[in-house]
Amino acid sequence: MAQETKSSGSTTIFGIIIGIALMCGGAYLHSIHAFQSIEGPLESAGVPLQIGTTISVAGVFLILFPVINAFFISPLMTAINDRNRELENTFSEAEGLRKEMADMKAAYEKRIGDTEAEAREKIQAQLKEAQELRTQLMSDAAAAKEHLISQAQEEITREKDKIMTELRVEVANLALGATEKLIGVNVTNDTNKKLVQEFIEKAEVPSK
Amino acid sequence: MDNRVATRYAQSLFDVASQQNIVSAISDDLNAITTALNADPRFKTFLENPSMNREGKLKLMESVFSDRVTALTMQLFRLLLDKRRESLIGLVAEDFDRLRRAASNILFAQVVSAQPLTESEQKAIVSKLETSSKQKVEATFDTEESLLGGVKVHLGNSVMDGTVRGSLNRLRDKLLYDILKQA
Numbered sequence: 238m239a240q241e242t243k244s245s246g247s248t249t250i251f252g253i254i255i256g257i258a259l260m261c262g263g264a265y266l267h268s269i270h271a272f273q274s275i276e277g278p279l280e281s282a283g284v285p286l287q288i289g290t291t292i293s294v295a296g297v298f299l300i301l302f303p304v305i306n307a308f309f310i311s312p313l314m315t316a317i318n319d320r321n322r323e324l325e326n327t328f329s330e331a332e333g334l335r336k337e338m339a340d341m342k343a344a345y346e347k348r349i350g351d352t353e354a355e356a357r358e359k360i361q362a363q364l365k366e367a368q369e370l371r372t373q374l375m376s377d378a379a380a381a382k383e384h385l386i387s388q389a390q391e392e393i394t395r396e397k398d399k400i401m402t403e404l405r406v407e408v409a410n411l412a413l414g415a416t417e418k419l420i421g422v423n424v425t426n427d428t429n430k431k432l433v434q435e436f437i438e439k440a441e442v443p444s445k
Numbered sequence: 446m447d448n449r450v451a452t453r454y455a456q457s458l459f460d461v462a463s464q465q466n467i468v469s470a471i472s473d474d475l476n477a478i479t480t481a482l483n484a485d486p487r488f489k490t491f492l493e494n495p496s497m498n499r500e501g502k503l504k505l506m507e508s509v510f511s512d513r514v515t516a517l518t519m520q521l522f523r524l525l526l527d528k529r530r531e532s533l534i535g536l537v538a539e540d541f542d543r544l545r546r547a548a549s550n551i552l553f554a555q556v557v558s559a560q561p562l563t564e565s566e567q568k569a570i571v572s573k574l575e576t577s578s579k580q581k582v583e584a585t586f587d588t589e590e591s592l593l594g595g596v597k598v599h600l601g602n603s604v605m606d607g608t609v610r611g612s613l614n615r616l617r618d619k620l621l622y623d624i625l626k627q628a
Contacts, residue, residue, distance in 0.1 A: 398628050399628075402624055402627075402628040405624040405627075406624055409617065409620040409621065409624065413613055413617050416613065417593070417613055420593055420594070420609055420613070421593055424593055424594040424609060426560065428594060429559055429560050429594045429595070430566075432594045432595035432596070432607065432609070433562065433566055433570075433595065433596050433607075435595075435607065436570075436595060436596045436605075437569045437570055437573050437596075439607070440573055440598070440605050440607065441577050441605075442577040442578040442600060442603065443603045
């Protein structure tokens with residue numbers, strides 16, 4: 238960098254020297270009309286070119302160039318460079334962000350994929366569980382149904398037996414009632430005496 | 446409560462009657478009195494009425510029974526009237542008879558028949574019971590038409606049922622037993 242500055246300084250000085258030489262040389266050449274043979278035809282052709290003055294102006298330019306360079310070109314170059322760097326940085330940041338976004342997108346997609354897989358697994362597990370629960374519930378319901386049917390059948394059988402028993406008892410009572418009435422009508426004095434006689438013959442006092 | 450009091454009166458009466466050897470006479474007296482009381486409800490109501498004068502009751506009892514019953518029986522009347530226990534006379538008579546029978550080893554039989562028994566039938570039943578139990582038997586005879594026919598005897602804790610009603614009941618029990626056994 239220091240070497241570059243030193244080189245730049247020597248170039249500037251060399252330029253100034255050249256500029257002075259050109260300015261002086263040009264002014265001298267103009268004063269002696271050294272280029273009259275060229276300038277005359279050009280002027281008559283409509284091109285008013287003064288070569289000596291032009292050389293002097295070029296020399297002045299070379300002398301003023303460091304100043305122009307110092308006050309205009311260098312800041313402009315710096316600004317352009319800064320701008321370029323800024324743009325580069327922006328592009329770099331943008332690239333980084335893009336990459337980061339791509340990474341994030343990839344991670345997000347992976348996460349979505351994982352989530353979807355996990356959700357699928359969970360759904361499958363829930364479906365399986367629901368299926369098992371359904372099977373269990375169906376089995377329980379079937380068992381309960383069987384139990385209820387069995388209970389109902391037992392109850393029906395019990396009720397049937399009970400009604401049959403009641404019916405038989407009722408029939409027996411009716412038969413006995415009818416028998417009693419028949420006997421009541423048919424027991425005569427003689428029959429009663431016979432029964433008393435029979436009792437007297439057969440009666441035995443139970444042993445203590 | 447009344448039973449326990451009656452038993453105590455009966456026991457005392459029986460003890461005294463036994464000492465005087467008039468148990469049988471006292472028993473006859475008590476039976477005659479209870480028969481009279483049961484035969485005439487007005488007489489029983491009068492005797493058991495607490496608002497009636499005690500002297501009046503005693504006079505009536507003496508006028509009716511004094512020449513028919515023993516002095517000991519009349520003494521019992523007086524005592525019961527004094528203690529206002531005249532309503533116990535029936536229970537005392539029953540307990541006295543029970544004590545008399547127990548002392549003499551006599552069995553008591555209640556004979557119930559569908560139709561009134563003739564005297565010979567009654568004797569035959571008592572004789573059969575005495576033969577069968579090898580003990581003397583005293584019996585009362587009642588009729589109950591619902592028995593339909595035949596005789597039933599309550600002897601001590603035993604019942605001998607020779608009635609149509611009993612047969613029907615046994616048949617009913619057998620049928621019910623068979624029906625319930627099938628069920």
